[in-house]
Amino acid sequence: MLDAFVQGLVIVLQWQTFLIMLLGIFLGFWVGLLPGLGGSTTLALMLPFIYKMTPVEAFAFLLGMHSVVSTTGDITSVLFGVPGEGTTAATILDGHAMAKRGEAGRALGAALMSSLVGAVVGSFALALAIPVVRPLVLTFGAPELFMLAIVGIAFISSLSGEGGRGLLRGFLAGLLGLMIALVGQDPQAGVQRFTFSQLYLWGGLDLVPVLVGLFAIPEIIDLAIRGTSIAGELPKGSLAKGAWDGVKDTFRHFWLTIRCSLVGTFIGIMPGLGGGVAQWIAYGHAVQSAHDAKERTGFGKGDVRGVLGPGAANNSKEGGALIPTVAFGVPGSSAMAILLGAFFLQGIAPGPDMLDKHLTLTFSMVWTMVIANIITVVLSFFFLNQLAKLTVVRGTVLIPFVLFLAFIGSYTSNNHIGDLLVFLVFGVLGYLMIRASWPRAPLVLGFVLGKIAENNFYISTIRYGGSWMLRPVVLILIVLSVVVVLYPLIRLRKGSDVSETVA
């Protein structure tokens, strides 16, 4: 096994494979930066180019490209408040807030370094978990996956606001997200729901225009209202040394970064949950790491932990998602489903052979993800402080370009004019939510998990009747979701008792 591990590194470092990986990294770098150009779409577009490559070269190319998309997607999210990728939206909440405070360099440094840590943790989880992951995946059937979705929404909803009213609005946002996810054809009977007789809505709403609208429009309006640059009126030179602080932040909150990486890996392993979920659960965990309610109010306003959590998770989930793909041929996300196609194009069947006959190839994937992220992060650091200076460009110069990227990003998800309308509708919703102090994170998580939750709820009910709720893991998850909901209320009660006693 150790031989295969070392051999995996050696074959990735062979000059031809290495050059092909660099080409993939270059493509992934730009795909991540541009909103709307998704990693999955690019993977699909690049599949025809791997026909003449060897399996090692093909996976070095595809994984090299795919594994850096989330890393550079964070850069767009931090600088402009527009998600570079669907998987990097959570970074906006605190990363862009830091940019507005003049700490763009620090936020970018933290996002990139945590991404690297996440990628390394995810990759080595892949290496270590393959022999032991089978029982874990088999334990999680439809009832457990449904409850996992509920725990996720309960978790982020309960942490997204202050006090009882904040909790109420968090749950309202989460439920609204679940409801919005139901737009389109019902997956069981094919009945149209909330489609208003529009063909465009039959397939449901696409994540990209929804996310870009929710996050970009309020930021653009705020930038126009302020009439300044993103970073406001800052003294010259204050941006120049932030990136290194962000790196130090990663190590200052090292265990949080590791925990969020593990959260991302775990969610990556679970088939169907994907990166859209991992970042928000990790964000919720980062918020939970606040010691008290007062400290928690800093989240959403530029707490670096809100950058580290999602930054780590959206990269570590790639390693996690590869585990069921490689070991059982069960893709953990849409990108992995496309990657599965690459296995077949190369004449390789995922499964036990990947742990035996093709073990060197499996380890070469691990090394590709690690090396690709190291190269991307190191290269990015050369430009970070220059990129950070974009936040002192006048708002009137930036706004037309951010709007251009937002419109193009939304349109390219389906190449349909309807995407532009969805972008605007969700822009209005995002603006209203901000004005009404409703958190957007639970809405996004509810939206991402809605279809997964419904499918698994339906399968559970049909397959097991009501008894699915008595399965051991389900019971644990029910208790966990109740605790997640009640804990902030108990803590609030304790807090008010203490203040009454002091008074």
Next chain:
Amino acid sequence: MRAVLSTRFLMAFIVAIAAVYALYSSLTWPFRTALFPRVIGFPLLVLSIVEMLLCVTNVEGDRVGHAVDFEMTTDVDPAVALKRTFAICSWILGFLALILGIGFTLAVPLFVFLYLRLAGKEGWALTLSLTILAWLTMEGLFNRLLHLPFPQGWLFSLLA
């Protein structure tokens, strides 16, 4: 009255209406199709009504129930902020109208030019160079390199 007209009340009201619509629509669906929307719709309706009632009966401070999310700036005079909000919303809608009317390829450089000159009051040199940059990105990257299928716009469709 002020509580009823607040954005918080309005938001809860919109969501309550959406929940009622969802539940009403689900009445005509088969049980399988309607099950999950009802499971979601009932608590959504109840919680949004609770939020509406709290908005009306319980006057809360600005910081109460504050979300873990970004907040709009409060440093600008509300009247100026409102004026700027309307202005930027008009520009956004205008950009959409341009895209629909003359297609992405022309709308993007035209919008960049108009915004920089009229809203930004930028000089000719910067305006023209950024307009050319926008056109090059649109034409070079999205049209020529990525071959994205942009519609030509309603105006050109009518003329064709």
